[in-house]
Amino acid sequence: MELGIKDLAAGIDTVWVLLCAALVFFMEAGFAFLEAGFIRAKNSLNIVMKVFTDTTVGMLGFWAIGFGVMYGINIAGIFGGSGFFLGGNLEHIDLRVPIYAYWLFQAAFAVAVASIISGAVAERMKFSPYIVFTLICTALIYPVAGHWVWGSGGWLSELGMLDFAGSAAVHAVGGWAALAAVLVLGPRRDKYNKDGSLNVLPAHNMHLAFLGTFILWFGWFGFNPGSSLSGLDLNIARIALTTNLAAAAGGTAGILFTMRRYGKADPSMAANGALAGLAAITAGTAYVGPGSAVIIGAVAGMLVVLAVEFFDRIRADDPVGAIAVHGVGGTWGALAVGLFAQQGGLLFGGGTHQLLVQALGVLSVSLWSFGATFVAFSLLKAAVGIRVSGDEEFEGMDLNEHGIAAYTGLATDSLKGIGYGAGQGTDQIAIKLTGTVQAGK
Template identity: 55%
Template sequence: MNAGSDIALNTVWVVLAAAMVLFMEGGFSLLEAGFVRTKNAVNVTMKIFVDLTIGVLAFFLVGFGVMFGKDFSGIISFNFWGASQTLHIDLNLPLSAYVLFQIGFAIATISIISGAVAERMSFKAYILIAFFVAAILYPISGHWVWNPEGWLAQLGMKDFAGSAAIHALGGSAAFAFAKVLGPRRGRFNTDGSVNVFAPSNIPLASAGTFILWFGWFGFNAGSTLNAADVNLSLIALNTMLAAAAGGTSAMIYTMFRYGKADPSMTMNGALAGLVAITAGCAFVTPYSSILIGLVAGVLVIWGTLAIDRLQVDDPVGAVAVHGINGSFGALAVGLLDQKAGLLTTGHFHLLGVQLLGVIAVVFWGYSLSYGAAKLIQATVGLRVKDDEEEEGLDMAMHGIPAYNELERFSDQPVSDQALYLRTGSED
């Protein structure tokens, strides 16, 4: 196969993988809509559309250049994406295909935050957060890890598809925003006990989980950027095995610990397995992938309980799924990497680098997001009013309920504006 054919095949593969990653936004939307209360389902869906609009443009116009441009001291870079001569990555495909693929990663990082702040964040504030994450937060730390001239890349950090660069970062940012935002009204009692807000639609959440699981094959295997990569099928297999193991351990743990197999924890267990294997899917064996997934499925439960004890309200478990298991997944590479892992070769160096990388990314994600949250809180406002939260953000922010059957929901009339938009008539 000649060079032109190689480029054409790689282009098709990366564009298809990018489409799979972008389709994951549908998974985020359904998962969050199923986990929140009915009165907030439209709002979480609209926030995903913010990711797909504001987030895409912010990363294209600013973030990509910050992440992959000419380096300044290993910390930051900048160039317009079209200046391919300054892109310090050896690509065997058009730059436009690579930009499209990276857009999917950037907006996935924003969507991690969406679930953690659900049901009480101002929509205007979320728009600012989406721009901030796509243009500044993710590109700078992503530059450290994935730009060959970034300081963590220079140290030899391995994060194949983003357990640290995407998930640990997004999870730590989500924790900061949720902490500053405060819990939903009535979530915690004065004695520290937790009131359970039941998910509105478990089948809907499960459909979102299935879509995310499907898209993850593009997320991980697409990161080869090469349709002929000999590791492509191994990466896909490792992805599948870790997800299955994560769902298995979470399901069995809840069945024996609580007497019932918990569906939301089973879903989050599978997602935790996917998050944890994202860093090492190209570097570990299938058996190691199963081990990583098994640990992740239990770790997400322990993490969720720990976050509740801290009285930080995370309606979908985003911090435990992405932040905790993203960190674990990056560290697992240092333990189980076939060529340099502590448990496989006895060498400590890679684990030390991975630990340093996780600490740097988590500290960056939390500290900068905490500052951004405080700034937004002091200016445009971070949280909705109490009466808006009580009414539900679907009506307060968007003027239409998720399930618009007027005869059944006579207590939730659709706003005049929404009726006009839907019917084209003011009658």
């Protein structure tokens, strides 16, 4: 069989998109390790289960409904109306790769949005309503915003919004949805005192958190360059470079800024600084130069420190910093395109038009995701309850939600049974705790 140039090009592009889809999907391992490391040991298995739910239930939700809402035939610039279950009319999607390859790449983005939210609600949200919300997020909340920005005929796309790989459509959507979820859910037990001061509920394993950070950074080489959808596009080299530089600048800023602000380099802020740099560069990675990428990443690395402090002041308890990293970082990144884009950016002689379009776009998708999530969480709260009991939160969600501890060697046989008998009060629980476990700390 003879292959023409077009066939070879399509084959190369297909392999490229599938490879990048695998890299983006592998970011779920990064989310799992990062979030598990940032929270307490007694809840670490539960958060991994939530991330796993994103990749299972969320994947099915995006297949059945979400992809059609996001990329189906445009209806009034708001949502798509075809392509459900990957059937029906999808001919309007102009691709050089098979639709199945494109779907796999986009599905990995959808589950990433849900995983942003999972970290923010860690250590106190029931597992069952989280399953329901993951379905809503991947089938409706993210796809509607995605259609506005990337769908054929989406109203923000028609206005000329630039969001190459999703600072607004993915990260701002996930980050501000996380804020809504946290506000409805409420803070963790003992996180804040009556006088407004806060208590540190320390991460149980920063090594896991840094492993997750490195995996996410690695996966971003699929997230951003893969959005070119072509292995023949030589701009993927610049995209990879700007992605990497922004992450490095964000991590550096996180280190130096906390040394200046706290007197010591804060490991959690260093990791989140790099991730904020990545979230910020995602919109403009194909449109800005290396120097601009460094500035965008460095600003994001400082903003994440200030944002974490701010959200603690308003008692929006986010154990992993997801709101700061993705909400604030993604919003800054979307705006930064209007400043630093080499064609159309304000600082490159392009005037204010692109900046205003970017501001309208990121504000619109953020308000949508915040409002839709607030309504969804409020309805779930009224219908089935979204928060575990005080005793269950004290004991740990691994045992109560899944019947097994993440670190079984650290739990006695008596502790493993906690939470399954009636009338287990916190005083009785405390007596059963060993000095090793200290589950209430």
